[in-house]
Amino acid sequence: MLQVAVIGSGTMGNGIAHVFAQHGFPVALIDISQPALDKALGTIGKNLDRQVTKGTLSEEDKTSTLGRITTYTSLPEGVAQADIVVEAATENVELKLNIFRELDAHAPAGAILASNTSSISITKIAAVTKRPAQVIGMHFMNPVPVMKLVEVIRGYATSDAVTAQVMDLSRQLGKTPTEVNDYPGFVANRILMPMINEAIITLFEGVAGVEEIDTVMKLGMAHPMGPLQLADFIGLDVCLAILRVLHEGLGNPKYAPCPLLVNMVQAGRLGVKSGEGFYAWT
Numbered sequence: 001m002l003q004v005a006v007i008g009s010g011t012m013g014n015g016i017a018h019v020f021a022q023h024g025f026p027v028a029l030i031d032i033s034q035p036a037l038d039k040a041l042g043t044i045g046k047n048l049d050r051q052v053t054k055g056t057l058s059e060e061d062k063t064s065t066l067g068r069i070t071t072y073t074s075l076p077e078g079v080a081q082a083d084i085v086v087e088a089a090t091e092n093v094e095l096k097l098n099i100f101r102e103l104d105a106h107a108p109a110g111a112i113l114a115s116n117t118s119s120i121s122i123t124k125i126a127a128v129t130k131r132p133a134q135v136i137g138m139h140f141m142n143p144v145p146v147m148k149l150v151e152v153i154r155g156y157a158t159s160d161a162v163t164a165q166v167m168d169l170s171r172q173l174g175k176t177p178t179e180v181n182d183y184p185g186f187v188a189n190r191i192l193m194p195m196i197n198e199a200i201i202t203l204f205e206g207v208a209g210v211e212e213i214d215t216v217m218k219l220g221m222a223h224p225m226g227p228l229q230l231a232d233f234i235g236l237d238v239c240l241a242i243l244r245v246l247h248e249g250l251g252n253p254k255y256a257p258c259p260l261l262v263n264m265v266q267a268g269r270l271g272v273k274s275g276e277g278f279y280a281w282t
């Protein structure tokens with residue numbers, strides 16, 4: 001079994017650790033904060049409990065899944081044995097570049113270095129390492145244990161062999177991988193974020209209210225949740241950051257973030273995580 005290391009124990013990191021461990025892989029879950037790691041283990045336990053309650057996972061499988069996850073606050077120790085590292089730290093370019101410099105220095109020479117970034121260039125991340133052919137995007141969707149897609153992003157130098165290995169690994173997790181090339185927003189967010197931005201513009205221009213917009217898209221288009229509710233779940237700061245990447249990277253004014261989104265982020269209304277976005281979440 002491949003040894004997996006996951007960097008970052010937030011929403012995406014704990015979901016990624018959960019699915020790897022559930023499918024039999026030993027996982028080193030790494031974060032700078034031990035309380036964050038303890039919280040992540042609690043979250044994974046609760047999400048496994050949902051599966052046990054539904055009857056899709058046995059109590060024994062839950063216990064063995066949790067038993068496969070070891071936590072580390074030291075990156076060099078956590079990645080020392082890794083065959084693949086999946087980085088799921090905060091979506092910040094400088095932070096990610098520093099993490100990849102460290103990963104390159106401490107992960108075994110043959111290890112694949114994957115990033116769960118939702119919009120930062122894989123090519124740019126790969127360029128700070130001495131192994132750009134082994135750097136790839138492995139973009140999971142939230143909630144990771146439920147969503148079937150892994151967007152596999154090939155950087156400019158990513159090798160065919162590494163791409164094939166990551167596609168295969170994603171299938172071993174019960175996911176459907178989709179190979180895409182490294183351009184701003186990849187495919188998922190290049191299409192999702194303009195829809196969310198248009199929903200916000202529709203609200204901003206007074207065409208309809210929050211619930212009306214979401215109801216049209218939920219019941220009219222069979223989306224599981226409306227775009228404004230989804231934006232609250234993703235985080236309005238994350239939506240804004242991705243729209244800026246699209247706007248700057250593709251140079252087309254159609255990606256300009258709605259002023260209402262900018263204002264809400266400046267006001268600290270970030271969605272579920274801050275308690276208020278388009279909806280109140282307290």
Ligand code: CAA
Binds near residue numbers: 054145
């Ligand atoms: N772990 C394990 N199971 C979970 C879970 C978790 N974290 N969260 C939900 N579930 C399970 C539930 O147990 C339930 O299972 P069953 O249907 O088998 O009973 C199922 O998922 C549905 O959950 P709920 O009944 O609680 O709620 P729901 O019907 O409203 O579905 C949802 C929740 C799956 C999140 C659904 O609302 C949905 O699909 N929302 C849209 C999600 C989406 O678009 N994600 C992509 C976001 S974009 C992104 O991630 C990338 C980016 O770069 C920004």
